[in-house]
Amino acid sequence: MQTVAVLDFETTGLSPAQGDRATEIAVILLRDGQIVARYQSLMNAGRRIPSDVVNLTGITNEMIASAPSVSKVMREAALFVGKHPVVAHNAGFDRRFWQAELALLRMSADHSFACTMLASRRIYPHAQSHRLSSLAEMLRLPKSGRAHRAMVDAEMTSHLWHRLQDDIAQTYGLSLVDHALIARVQATSKAKVPTLLRSLNGGPRSDQAASHSKPRSCADEN
Incomplete structure (x- = not known):
């Protein structure tokens, strides 16, 4: 049973290379579709x-003026993530800030990232938009608050991750859809993804991705 760390940043801008910095972070530890711990x-x-x-x-x-220092928060976040593989939506953005902030602290940031945006482009190629909020609406995923706050976006990404796992497993008859497989899917061209997934179990149960009509969500363990 694999645990992944679903991560989301809010920042002052788009690029740490241009001097932008993190203003908020949320991390959810997700195991078999269940939220088992949170940090924000x-x-x-x-x-x-x-x-x-x-x-x-x-x-x-x-709000930022009274917030803890970035060094304190990033040390805590890195300890919370530990060695778990990381998931994010538009992961290139979050990975840049994760690496930049930890580099300033001379801390390791060599985590493996998987991207729900890239994966959704391959599993749901006919979606009108692959923005997180648009996918959440299309797939009827739960929403817990205002988008562009770190914990709300991390929760939606967690629901999307679990839905991707479910739809890939059901469509292609796979018993294990883990971080490594989705990272492989996101790195494969759209046209070749069905062939890749068929090859893992002899063929899909249907030629279409699993139905988008039934909401599936991650549940909290409290």
Whole structure:
């Protein structure tokens, strides 16, 4: 039974290479579709948040001023993630900030990332949009609050991850759809994904991805 760390950042901008910094992080530990632990915190990296980002996320400079230091939060987050493989939506973005913030602390950030956006483009190629909120609406995934807050987005990504696992398993008759397999799917061209997945178990149960009509979600263990 594999545990993955589903991660989401809110930041001051798009690129740490341009001086942008993290303002919030959320991490969910997900095991067999169940949320088993959570970590979330705002963080103060001494970087002012532009007004357009404040409007998008609702995270204000006043909130950041009283938040814990980025070094404290990132050390805690790294300890929480441990050695687990990481999942994120548009993972290239989150991975850049994960690596940049941990590099400033001289901490290892060599985690394996899988991307629910790239995987969904291959498993749900006919979706009108592969943005997280659009996929959540299409697949009827639960929503717990305002998008562009780290924990809300991490929860939606967790639900999407589990749905991807379910749909791949049901469509192609696979008993194990783990982080390594989805990472392999996301790195395969759309046209070749069905052939790849058929080859793992002799063929899918149907030529179409599993039905999008029934919501499947991750449940909290409290």
